[in-house]
Amino acid sequence: MASMATAERIGKAAAAPRVAHARVSVAGVLVWALIVTGILAMAVPLVMTAYISFFRDAVVVFPPSGYSSSWYTRIMEFPRFGDALGTSLRIAAMATLGSLALGIPASLALVRYRFIGRGVLNVLLLSPLTVPGVVIGLSVYVAVVETEIATEFPLIGSDIVLVLAHLLITVPWVVRLCVANLVGLDRSIEEAAANLGARPWSVLWRVTLPMMRQGIVAAALFAFIVSFENIEMTLFLIAPGQTTLPISILQYLEYKVDPLVAAVVMVQTLVIASLLLLLDRYVKLSRIV
Amino acid sequence: MTDTYLRIQGLTKRFGASVAVRDVDLDVRQGELVVLLGPSGCGKTTTLRMIAGFVEASEGRILLEGQDYAGLPPYRREMGMVFQSYALFPHMTVAQNVTFGLRMRKLPRPEIEARLAETLDMVKLSTMAERYPRQLSGGQQQRVALARALAIRPKVLLLDEPLSNLDANLRQQVAREIRALQRAAGLTALMVTHDQDEAMMMADRLVVMSDGLVQQVGTQEELYERPANTFVARFIGHSNLIRGMLEGGERLVIPGATIGLAGHYDSSGDCTLAIRPERARICAPDDPAARITAKVEDATYVGAHVEVLLVLPDSTRVILHDPTDGGAARRFAPGDLAGIAWDLASERLFDDAGAPLAARSPVHA
Numbered sequence: 001m002a003s004m005a006t007a008e009r010i011g012k013a014a015a016a017p018r019v020a021h022a023r024v025s026v027a028g029v030l031v032w033a034l035i036v037t038g039i040l041a042m043a044v045p046l047v048m049t050a051y052i053s054f055f056r057d058a059v060v061v062f063p064p065s066g067y068s069s070s071w072y073t074r075i076m077e078f079p080r081f082g083d084a085l086g087t088s089l090r091i092a093a094m095a096t097l098g099s100l101a102l103g104i105p106a107s108l109a110l111v112r113y114r115f116i117g118r119g120v121l122n123v124l125l126l127s128p129l130t131v132p133g134v135v136i137g138l139s140v141y142v143a144v145v146e147t148e149i150a151t152e153f154p155l156i157g158s159d160i161v162l163v164l165a166h167l168l169i170t171v172p173w174v175v176r177l178c179v180a181n182l183v184g185l186d187r188s189i190e191e192a193a194a195n196l197g198a199r200p201w202s203v204l205w206r207v208t209l210p211m212m213r214q215g216i217v218a219a220a221l222f223a224f225i226v227s228f229e230n231i232e233m234t235l236f237l238i239a240p241g242q243t244t245l246p247i248s249i250l251q252y253l254e255y256k257v258d259p260l261v262a263a264v265v266m267v268q269t270l271v272i273a274s275l276l277l278l279l280d281r282y283v284k285l286s287r288i289v
Numbered sequence: 290m291t292d293t294y295l296r297i298q299g300l301t302k303r304f305g306a307s308v309a310v311r312d313v314d315l316d317v318r319q320g321e322l323v324v325l326l327g328p329s330g331c332g333k334t335t336t337l338r339m340i341a342g343f344v345e346a347s348e349g350r351i352l353l354e355g356q357d358y359a360g361l362p363p364y365r366r367e368m369g370m371v372f373q374s375y376a377l378f379p380h381m382t383v384a385q386n387v388t389f390g391l392r393m394r395k396l397p398r399p400e401i402e403a404r405l406a407e408t409l410d411m412v413k414l415s416t417m418a419e420r421y422p423r424q425l426s427g428g429q430q431q432r433v434a435l436a437r438a439l440a441i442r443p444k445v446l447l448l449d450e451p452l453s454n455l456d457a458n459l460r461q462q463v464a465r466e467i468r469a470l471q472r473a474a475g476l477t478a479l480m481v482t483h484d485q486d487e488a489m490m491m492a493d494r495l496v497v498m499s500d501g502l503v504q505q506v507g508t509q510e511e512l513y514e515r516p517a518n519t520f521v522a523r524f525i526g527h528s529n530l531i532r533g534m535l536e537g538g539e540r541l542v543i544p545g546a547t548i549g550l551a552g553h554y555d556s557s558g559d560c561t562l563a564i565r566p567e568r569a570r571i572c573a574p575d576d577p578a579a580r581i582t583a584k585v586e587d588a589t590y591v592g593a594h595v596e597v598l599l600v601l602p603d604s605t606r607v608i609l610h611d612p613t614d615g616g617a618a619r620r621f622a623p624g625d626l627a628g629i630a631w632d633l634a635s636e637r638l639f640d641d642a643g644a645p646l647a648a649r650s651p652v653h654a
């Protein structure tokens with residue numbers, strides 16, 4: 001859902017400049033038709049889900065016998081809704097903090113210093129962005145299972161494994177956003193701080209990090225969303241009784257489709273949409289994705 | 290010099306194979322404003338950055354009050370720097386910017402408040418204390434940058450092209466303000482610029498650099514009247530340079546003509562004659578004072594003077610500034626022949642290596 005919302009934003013951002021010099025031409029009409037189709041294709045499932053979540057009957061039939069918002073009040077009836085949402089939020093929060101703790105220093109090192117292995121670090125930090133999530137999930141799964149066998153310590157389904165796995169996909173985003181932010185900073189501002197008597201740590205704490213604030217906030221929100229909505233990788237690493245919200249929705253959908261699950265999807269979408277709205281105040285999404 | 294405050298000895302900076310600054314020596318007295326002047330890329334900023342401690346010198350020493358500053362990090366140098374880009378902290382107010390250095394020094398609060406008020410007053414920004422840099426004009430930002438550097442009462446004030454981001458009208462005014470503040474505070478200052486007027490206006494002494502090398506150190510008058518070489522002669526003010534062969538100590542032979550020099554020189558061979566546009570005059574070609582004849586190419590009235598462009602027989606172009614009142618330039622039309630005259634005091638001759646030759650009065654006067 002989040003990726004749809006993201007894609008929709010990008011679609012809009014890309015379309016915006018065309019509005020400025022729209023002319024009536026075959027190409028113009030075609031482009032507009034494509035854009036409208038694209039937006040519809042992305043919006044229809046969401047609108048349908050929202051629509052269904054207000055059906056009165058437990059069984060989805062068209063037309064519905066009536067409408068009600070009772071599914072939202074009964075949301076706790078969704079199997080382990082609280083647990084799953086809690087796990088999702090907890091994992092996302094830890095992955096966010098962890099990726100900031102790793103990503104900010106890494107970005108500073110990448111931008112500010114020339115060292116042996118810099119190129120390698122750069123590739124390593126950004127490569128998960130190019131590898132499909134399922135592949136990462138599978139490899140993490142294999143690694144974790146091997147470790148379990150070697151240590152006889154149950155790891156699958158534990159928070160630590162989920163967080164570590166999510167770090168693989170959140171750190172690259174944090175690095176990417178922070179590096180973009182750092183590259184744009186005037187180096188002489190930090191020199192001015194040193195010139196005025198600030199030691200290196202003071203410069204970092206009082207000047208560099210505050211100037212990176214926008215990048216850091218954006219990185220945190222992005223990391224949170226990426227972790228919160230992740231399915232492909234998480235699928236391999238959950239255990240019975242320990243699952244995230246997107247996965248419990250997926251599992252539920254294998255058995256039935258009803259207004260309750262639609263309501264749950266809407267709640268999840270709202271969480272992500274509000275984070276994206278917040279994020280949009282900090283970065284132009286079209287520039288970084 | 291006995292009262293040297295800041296001493297720079299053999300300062301050199303290499304970036305890989307290229308040399309940005311070569312063997313610079315400079316002594317600065319307390320309370321003096323010295324300007325480093327030179328064309329783009331000649332190593333001015335690099336010199337300043339070595340003094341501030343941002344760049345490590347490849348060779349040479351920087352001594353302040355006799356103490357060697359080698360290896361001392363920037364934050365312990367007590368040198369206030371004003372950056373070309375101002376480098377204000379965008380997330381801090383004017384007051385926070387100005388007090389940053391004081392807070393780093395952990396001064397007591399009342400002292401910080403007092404110095405803030407005093408410094409803002411000095412740069413006339415007292416009403417702007419709570420603004421952020423982005424809410425200020427370029428000139429105001431420049432003053433915050435200056436105030437921030439002054440607030441720490443630096444041992445040396447370093448200014449890297451402090452006026453280059455201001456518009457032309459403001460530049461002179463701010464130049465005077467900076468000069469007045471520096472004088473009032475008795476600050477030792479080193480400023481970098483590539484703008485000659487700015488340098489002439491503000492400096493106690495100037496250092497002319499080119500290609501990483503110091504070409505000449507001196508007062509405005511010394512540089513103007515006694516340039517150490519052809520580079521300085523051309524760079525400070527303007528000089529027409531005419532290349533030729535010195536014969537008999539008082540004739541400069543150029544292709545197609547011979548210039549009768551005003552002075553006598555104990556030398557011979559390839560030489561360069563330097564004549565300032567405002568120190569020579571145009572006259573009739575058969576005037577006995579004429580030292581050479583040239584063809585008038587153009588004459589433009591520019592208000593303060595008439596700018597006359599002449600071409601010598603060897604096609605060297607010469608520019609003269611003829612007075613608008615009583616000058617002779619207006620009697621000549623493009624294409625006319627004219628004489629150029631000057632006296633001994635305005636004549637500078639440099640040998641093949643670019644070093645000045647001493648003139649004697651001619652033997653036959």
Ligand SMILES: Nc1ncnc2c1ncn2[C@@H]1O[C@H](COP(=O)(O)OP(=O)(O)OP(=O)(O)O)[C@@H](O)[C@H]1O
Nearest residue numbers: 304308309327328329330331332333334335336483
């Ligand atoms: N970090 C660096 N690495 C390599 N070369 C450098 C570096 N900094 C400066 N240089 C070179 O050193 C030379 C002097 O540079 P510098 O910035 O000191 O010139 P400048 O006199 O201040 O010129 P400008 O008037 O354009 O500011 C230039 O050729 C420049 O390319």
Ligand SMILES: [Mg+2]
Nearest residue numbers: 333334335449
């Ligand atoms: Mg410079």
